[in-house]
Amino acid sequence: MEDYRTLNKASWDERAPAHAASPDYSVERLAADPAFISDVIRFDQPLLGDVAGLRGVHLQCHIGTDTISLARLGASMTGLDFSPAALEQARGLARRTGDDVRFVEADVYDAVSVLGAASFDLVFTGIGALCWLPSIRRWAAVVAGLLRPGGRLFIREAHPMLGTLSDPREDGLLVIDFPYFEQAEPMVWDEGGTYVQTDAVFTHNRTHQWNHGLGEIVTALLDAGLELTGLAEHDSVPWNAMPGQMEEAGGGEWRLADRPWRLAHTYTLQAAKLR
Numbered sequence: 001m002e003d004y005r006t007l008n009k010a011s012w013d014e015r016a017p018a019h020a021a022s023p024d025y026s027v028e029r030l031a032a033d034p035a036f037i038s039d040v041i042r043f044d045q046p047l048l049g050d051v052a053g054l055r056g057v058h059l060q061c062h063i064g065t066d067t068i069s070l071a072r073l074g075a076s077m078t079g080l081d082f083s084p085a086a087l088e089q090a091r092g093l094a095r096r097t098g099d100d101v102r103f104v105e106a107d108v109y110d111a112v113s114v115l116g117a118a119s120f121d122l123v124f125t126g127i128g129a130l131c132w133l134p135s136i137r138r139w140a141a142v143v144a145g146l147l148r149p150g151g152r153l154f155i156r157e158a159h160p161m162l163g164t165l166s167d168p169r170e171d172g173l174l175v176i177d178f179p180y181f182e183q184a185e186p187m188v189w190d191e192g193g194t195y196v197q198t199d200a201v202f203t204h205n206r207t208h209q210w211n212h213g214l215g216e217i218v219t220a221l222l223d224a225g226l227e228l229t230g231l232a233e234h235d236s237v238p239w240n241a242m243p244g245q246m247e248e249a250g251g252g253e254w255r256l257a258d259r260p261w262r263l264a265h266t267y268t269l270q271a272a273k274l275r
């Protein structure tokens, strides 16, 4: 039996250095300009509001560009990821920039035992995070466990409808091909390449992924003791999710070239822990 963590970690470990070297992650701009904030966090800012002084944790922080950006907005940040290669890039970047950010290696499902219960004001995550997790209910319990009472979750994530779509087709049709609802069995992919510009060639290409419906995500958070405080859907996504069918929309965002209003590309969900 294949272990999803082993497969997925090997894929991320191999891709992390290529991501750090790609212009799409703007590592050199973060290093050169202490006021630079990643495109992802810049997009989030109007809904995110003021994070200065908050104790924040960034789940599945990857190479740390968004974690460091949140620290630059005044939050005291911890980034968590299970990929040692991604964290090596994140720590190296923080050393270069002098930003005071802690990076911790752990599986997201172990985050409460590793980081401590009720120890954060803000859980931040998303942009290609949830699809790596088999159970949205276990994830919601982790989010609730990490937050102090009154603390909040901020997630901008690929919309589950985007996750259902077949690979781009020559006829341009958007065809629903993959599960919308969470399934026990993973979707198994075997694909070279990645979502940023790079010449790197990869060998660890087999991954396991899951989709989670919007109702499943909201219900899991409510059942874990959080209150929904915001839900917005967006007509753009911060990577070229449908090559050949999307065009750049500015600010690192992409959207369908043809009638983008047909599809919610991403959503921002905010929730607060009640007690």
Ligand SMILES: C[S@@+](CC[C@H](N)C(=O)[O-])C[C@H]1O[C@@H](n2cnc3c(N)ncnc32)[C@H](O)[C@@H]1O
Binding pocket: 005, 008, 009, 012, 060, 061, 062, 063, 064, 065, 066, 080, 081, 082, 083, 086, 106, 107, 108, 109, 125, 126, 127, 128, 129, 132, 133
């Ligand atoms: C697409 S990246 C997400 C990132 C972040 N939003 C970004 O774009 O930089 C997904 C990250 O999730 C991490 N990841 C996947 N499964 C994980 C797990 N079970 N526990 C912790 N991290 C995990 C990977 O190592 C990778 O760094």
